[in-house]
Amino acid sequence: MFFSFLAELREAKVPVSLREYLTLMEAMQKRVAAFDIEEFYFLARTALVKDERHLDRFDRVFGHCFKGIETPADPKTAIPDEWLRKLAERFLTEEEKQQIEALGGWEKLMETLRQRLAEQRSRHQGGSKWIGTAGTSPFGAYGYNPEGVRIGQQEGRNRSAVKVWDRHEFRNLDDTVELGTRNIKLALRRLRQFAREGAAEELDLGGTVKSTAHNAGWLDLKLVPERRNAVKLLLFLDVGGSMDDHIRICEELFSAARSEFKHLIHFYFHNCIYDSVWRDSRRRHVEQVPVMELIRTYDRSYRIVLVGDASMSPYEIEKEGGSVERWNDEPGEVWLRRLFEAYPRAVWLNPVPEKYWTGTASIGMIRRISEDRMFPLTLDGVDRAMRRLKRRG
C-alpha cells in the first residue's frame, strides 16, 4: 500500500523511514482517518513529516501521487489558476445573480475578472481595484461591494480535498537545509567557553567540604551557578553572485551555528564589507544596518565569523566606489580593517577549496588584511577556525 508514494517522498528528499510508514499503517488500521481523503492527507502528514520545512515538499508529492497532477513548475502561475477554480465553485442564488446584473451581468463580471487576473501577478490586500482581501473592488473577499465575487473565502472550502495540499501554504518554511549538520556542530563546539553566570544552583563540593569543616562538622551547603557556554558570535554571510555555488554548505553551517550558540546574530553582505550590512537577504535594500552602528552595539567580547568566497575584482576591495551594489565613500579594505580592529577575535571562512586560493588575487588581499585568518569551509577548516577564535588577537 502506497509504496510508490513513499518512494516519491524519499526522492523528493522528505526524510521518511520505514518506522514512520509503519506508524501510518498502524493508524490506518486503527481507523484514525476513516475513508476520507482529506483526513488521510492530514494523517499522512502528521505521521510522515517531522519538520515544517518538509511540508511543502510533502504537499507536492501528495498532490502528484493522489491526483496525477503535475508539480507546478512556476509558483506564480499556480496562484491565479487556484483562484479561477474557486470561482467556478461559486454557487449563485437567483437573487445574487440579479445583484450581479448591477455590474453588467455575469459574463461581463467574469470577463473583467479574467482581465484583472491577467494584470495582477501577486496576492493583494486593500485598495479598490485589485483582487484580494478586504478591499472595495467587486472581486475578492470581505469587501464592501455588494456585487463582490468572493474568491477563496467560501464557507466549507475544505470540502474539496485537493485544495488543502494544493495551496502550498508551507512554501515559506522550506529552506532546503539538509540535516547533515551534526558534524559541523561538533566542530563548532570547540568554541565553547564555559562561564559561571546566573543563579547559584549547583552544589559546590569543595566549598561545602571546607565550609562544613569550619562549621565543626555541621553541614553547610555552598552553591555555585552552573557553567554555561558564554560565547557570543556575529556571523556575516556573503550572498549572491559567485556565492550561489556554495549556498548549501553555508546553510548547513548557519543551521548548525544557530543551534549551537545562544548569542548568535547574523548579517548578510555582498562580496566585501562596506558601510552597511543587512539582516534579511530579501529586504537588503530596505533594511540596512550601518557597520558603525553594529560596532557600537556589540562590544569586543563578540567574536566574528565572515563567510564568503572573497572572489571579486581587486577594485572592490581597494578603491572607493568599488562596490558592485552602490557607491561607497571608503574602500572595502578600510571597512574590513575597521571590523577586524573592533573585534580582535575574528576569522574568515572560505568555501573555495584551499588549493585554489593562490589563483585569485582578491583572496590573497583579504588574507593579508585579515592577517592570515582565512580558513577553508570544511570540517577541518571550521575546526581550525574555532581554535583560532579562542585565541586573542
Next chain:
Amino acid sequence: MRRFEGTDTYVATQDLRVAVNAAIALERPLLVKGEPGTGKTILAHEVARGIAKNLITWHIKSTTKAQQGLYEYDAVSRLRDGQLGDERVHDIANYIVPGKLWEAFEATEAPVLLIDEIDKADIEFPNDLLLELDRMEFYVYETRRTIQARHRPIVIITSNNEKELPDAFLRRCFFHYIRFPDRETMQQIIDVHFPDLKHELVHEALTIFYDIRQAPGLKKKPSTSELLDWIKLLLVEDISPEVLRTRDPGKLIPPLHGALLKNEEDVHLFERLAFLHRRERGGA
C-alpha cells in the same frame, strides 16, 4: 478512547484534530511547533479538558535535565538526616523524589503530559528521553526498581524551533505545525472568546491586525494571543468600530497599540509606514 474534537474555548482545525487523534489512538507523543502565540501550550490544556483527563505539565528550561523528569536522588537531605540521626536515613527510597514523567506513569488513569518548550533544553535532552517515551518505562538505579507506565500517557511536546531536534526523536513522534490562522479561523477564534462582540468591531479589528502583520520588517509580528488581548482592551475601553475605521490622520497608529506592538522600534516603524501611507493617499 475518546476523540478530541476541539472545545468550547479552543478552535481546532481539522488537521490539528487528526494529528491529536492519531497521537491518542497510537499512544505516541505529538510534537507541536508553530509561531509563538498560536496556542501550542494551550492545546495540551484543551486536549486534557476535551477528553476529560488530568493534565501534568513539565516546563523545560535551559537548565532542565532529562533525569529530572524521571526522578531525583536528594542526597543532601539524606546527608542531613544522617547527621541528625533520623530513622528515615536507612531507606534510600525515602530520598527518591519522583519527577513529572514518573508522576504521569503512576497515574491511575492515563493523563495528558505536556512537555513544554523542549527546545529550550540542552541539545542532548530529547535523546535522553528516547527510551522512556518509547517504552514508557525507566529504571531507578538506587532502588533497583523499574517504573512502568500503568497507562501510556498522552504526551504533547511543544517546540519553538530554537534548536533542531534529533532525527531519532522525531521518528517516534507525530508532528503538527500550527500555521498562523487565516481570517476565517481567526474569526471563529474570536467568536469563541468574545461571543457577544459586535460584528463590526471584530471586522475592523481584524483588518487592522492583518495590516499590521503584513507591514514589512516588524521585529515581532503580533499573534493570536496578542490579538485576543487587544480586543479585550478595546472592549474595556469601549472603543467603537467607527474609531477603528476612521483612520484619523492625527492618530497614525491604531488605538491601544501597546497590546499588539511589543517593541518600540516596531512602533516607530509603524508610524513611519502609516505616515507614508497617508502621504500616498493624499497624493492620489
